[in-house]
Amino acid sequence: MDVKQPSRVGALLREWRRRRRLSQLELALLADTSARHLSCVETGRARPSRTMVLRLSAALDVPLRERNTLLLAADYAPAYRESGLDDADMASVRAALDVMLTAHEPYPAVVVDRCWNVLAANRALSVLMDGIPPHLLEPRPNVFRLTLHPQGLAPRLANLGEVRALFLERLRRQADATGDERLRALYEEVCRYPVHADEEPAGAGAPPPRPSPVQVPLRVRTPQGELSMFSTMATFGAPADVTLSELAIELFYPLDEFTTQALRGLAGVPG
Numbered sequence: 001m002d003v004k005q006p007s008r009v010g011a012l013l014r015e016w017r018r019r020r021r022l023s024q025l026e027l028a029l030l031a032d033t034s035a036r037h038l039s040c041v042e043t044g045r046a047r048p049s050r051t052m053v054l055r056l057s058a059a060l061d062v063p064l065r066e067r068n069t070l071l072l073a074a075d076y077a078p079a080y081r082e083s084g085l086d087d088a089d090m091a092s093v094r095a096a097l098d099v100m101l102t103a104h105e106p107y108p109a110v111v112v113d114r115c116w117n118v119l120a121a122n123r124a125l126s127v128l129m130d131g132i133p134p135h136l137l138e139p140r141p142n143v144f145r146l147t148l149h150p151q152g153l154a155p156r157l158a159n160l161g162e163v164r165a166l167f168l169e170r171l172r173r174q175a176d177a178t179g180d181e182r183l184r185a186l187y188e189e190v191c192r193y194p195v196h197a198d199e200e201p202a203g204a205g206a207p208p209p210r211p212s213p214v215q216v217p218l219r220v221r222t223p224q225g226e227l228s229m230f231s232t233m234a235t236f237g238a239p240a241d242v243t244l245s246e247l248a249i250e251l252f253y254p255l256d257e258f259t260t261q262a263l264r265g266l267a268g269v270p271g
Contacts (some may be wrong), residue, residue: 007044009053009074014042016060016070019179030059050076063114063178064245082242085119093236093244100234100249106267107252108229114246115182116143116171127222127266128153143250144171148190158219158226164195166216217255224262228255 017027024042028035033052040046041056048056053074057067068078083090101109101122108128111120118141132141133151146152148164157163168191175183214230229252239245254260264270 007041007047009048009070010042010044012070012073013048013053013056013060015179016057016062016066017042019176020060022060027056027059031055048074050074054079064239064242065114066179068242080240080242080245083244085243085247090241090243093247097247097249100251104251106263106269107254108263109249109251110143111247111249112143113243113248114178114180115186117141118143118146119247124263124267127227127263128220130222131156142186144186144190148193150194150196153220154193156221158221159216160196162216163218214255218252222262224266225258227259227262229253229259230255 017024020027022030024038025035028038031038031052032055037046038056041048041052050071053070053076054067057070062070064080065082068080068082071078085094097111097120101111101120105122105124108125109122110118110125113119129141129146132146132153136142136145136149136152144167147157148154148167154160154164168187171183171187171190174180175187218229218231220227220229231250231252234249234251236244236247254263
């Protein structure tokens with residue numbers, strides 16, 4: 001790299017530093033370098049070593065996909081491979097996902113990628129997918145479209161206003177944190193979905209019918225009655241593959257005994 005020319009890696013590192021709201025001194029301390037050297041890297045007066053790019057990326061908590069981008073911008077080879085989920089060397093990952101999805105039944109569970117596209121699900125997810133039109137399922141279902149689209153789950157949500165506010169805030173924060181243009185485009189798309197005039201806004205109206213330790217449960221109207229659920233997210237620890245680092249498993253749990261028994265009944269599990 002000709003250090004007299006503008007440094008693409010320096011500009012990208014500066015963007016990530018500003019995104020994380022760190023000063024040059026703060027980042028330098030985290031990465032065990034000097035603020036002067038970091039300034040020279042950002043302005044193109046110095047070329048960072050491969051090790052330095054990786055140290056700065058780790059200090060900035062840059063996702064693995066973007067760490068590869070930073071390395072390429074500095075004229076280094078990517079450090080992290082990107083496998084297909086169907087590749088042979090991902091067999092153990094697929095097996096682990098199958099175990100988690102199956103073991104979680106009769107409660108819903110879903111595997112999503114970084115953009116919240118559904119890659120796999122268990123049979124219990126059908127309680128949330130009932131009546132979803134085909135155009136929301138192709139080429140892959142997307143959690144935010146499925147939940148907030150007026151032809152998706154939205155009409156069946158008893159607390160749609162709360163769920164919409166929570167989902168949009170979650171997606172906006174993720175888009176800001178990662179700088180992913182696909183997430184930003186998804187956020188702008190779901191923000192444009194129409195809001196019904198009779199939709200109860202977040203925080204308005206009467207309190208939830210039952211006390212809950214979860215601020216915004218998923219309250220779904222079904223033929224069996226209103227089901228109340230909350231979810232947790234699980235990810236793989238210490239991933240060295242871009243695909244693996246972007247996988248997440250969302251596990252839904254019943255919030256009350258009625259929902260527990262309803263989900264068990266739908267799955268044919270004795271009470």
